[in-house]
Amino acid sequence: MDLNNSTESEHSALQEFCKKLPKIExxxxxxxxxxxxxxHRIWMQKKEAANQEGLLYDLEDPIVVIPSGKVDYDLVTCFPLFSNYIYRLCNDVATITYSTNAVLQDFDDDGVVYLELRTTPREFKETGLTKAQYIEAVLNSINDYNTSSSTMKTYLILSIDRRDTPEKAQESINLATRYQGWGVVGVDLCGDPLKGDIASFRPHFAQARAAGLKxxxxxxxxxxTSAEEDLRLLLSFKPDRLSHVIHIPESIREELRKRNVALELCISCNVHAKMLIGDYGDHHFGMWFLEQQCPVxxxxxxxxxxxxxxxxEYALVAEHFQLTPKQLYDLSYSGIKTIFAGKGEKDRLESIFRAWKQEEGAKLI
Ligand SMILES: [Zn+2]
Structure with missing residues (x-):
């Protein structure tokens, strides 16, 4: 669909199609x-509770700190937002449970049928919450939601932050292996790409792989930070999937094709955070998906x-890369083979997509 030529009603029909389409996040x-x-709801509760005890709650209202509609966060402004603010607000079992549930509900309402959430294990000194208690609170919310009547099933990935010390990274791997039976399926390397010594994490990822984590x-x-040697070092961790994949020399692109590694591409995030030059239509999604170079x-x-x-995000790629409903379906369906959960979950998703295609097949042209 051409954005310039599309009418208002075509645009809302596309949005509706994309919402109903079963999706994998x-x-x-x-x-x-x-x-x-x-x-904001969490902040209100905390403020009221503090007031009732005659205390002053000094954290500012999220609506003021993160104004409605503001999305132009970049790598400089995004990370302090989390470490200085959101982690101070969601810092006990009640708020972690409440916010995790709200996130699950939002993805479910958007038509997501399979979700892998990721989080960095963290402790909260001001409330005494340990990393294990934090992970348990998240997993309890996920597992309660999974046993509800929802079609969506969720699993957890634990992240190592680039700024972590080797000791901290080891703690995260220990937690990931400890909670594998509760729904942890993989580990991630995340955080400010300009920080940290990635070479020090090689043994941790080897240990995770040996334990059966993705x-x-x-x-x-x-x-x-995308010099060929840095990227080759990361590839030596034997990743099952890579995310963003923006600044890649041709030699590494060739390597990714050879390995057929799955790519997690985030269109709006990359555009708003100005991680690439240009707009939606310039996103490297076009190259990877339309030229079928790697699973996307x-x-x-x-x-x-x-x-x-x-x-x-589906509507954006439809509009900016002229994808048909059939291509959007195929794009979503092809995600099944890249999930970290096992065969039982893949079979469940196969049957969800098959049933949806039978019902909505006429739209898939
Ligand atoms: Zn990310």
Whole structure:
């Protein structure tokens, strides 16, 4: 569909199609997926509770800190937003449970049928919450939601932050293996791409792989850290999937093709954070998907920050790369083979997509 020629009604028909389409989300940071409205509700509760005890609650209202409609966060402004603000607001079991539930409900309402959330294990000194208690609170919310009547099933990926010390990274791997039976399916390398010593994490990812966990890495986000040797070092971790994959020399592109590694591509995030030069139509999605170079999965990254739900990411690629409904279906369906959960989950998704195609097949032209 050509955006310039599309009418208002064609645009809303596309949005509706994309919302109903069963979708697979594989790159969503839990904290970054919390909406401002949800943060505001948590803030109100905390403020009232403090007032009742005659205390002053000094954290500013999320609506003021993260104004409605503001999406122009970049790598400089995004990370402090999390470390200085959101982590201070969601810092006990009650708020972590509440916000995780709200995130799950949002993805479910948007037509997501399979979700892999990711989070960095963290402790909260001011409330005494340990990393294990944090992960348990998240997993309990996920598992409660999974046993509800919802079609959507969710799994968890634990992230190592680039700024972590080797000891901290080891703690994250220990937690990932400890909670494998509860729904942790993989580990990730994330965080400010300009920080940290990635070489020090090689043994941790080897250990995760040996334990049967899958590996995904943030990869080639900024030109400065995308020297061929850095990227080859990350590839030596044997990732099952890579995300962003923006600043990639041709030699590495060839390597990714050879390995047929799955790519988690985040359109709105990359455009709003100015991680690439240009606009939606210049996104490297076009090259990877339309030239069928590697399996591609559309993802949101931080829907709470960039305000574009997964259905809207599908609508964006339809509009800017002229994809048909059949191509959108195929794009979503092809994500099944790249998920980190096992055969039972893949079979469940196969049957969901098959049933949807039978029902809505007439639209798939
Ligand atoms: Zn990310």
């Amino acid at each position: 594989l790159h969503a940071h839990l904290t970054g997926s919390i909406t401002r409205e949800c943060l 590996i995904t890495l943030h990869f080639g986000e900024v030109a400065k 999965v559309l993802c949101t990254d931080d829907v709470g920050v960039f305000c574009s739900p997964l259905s809207n």
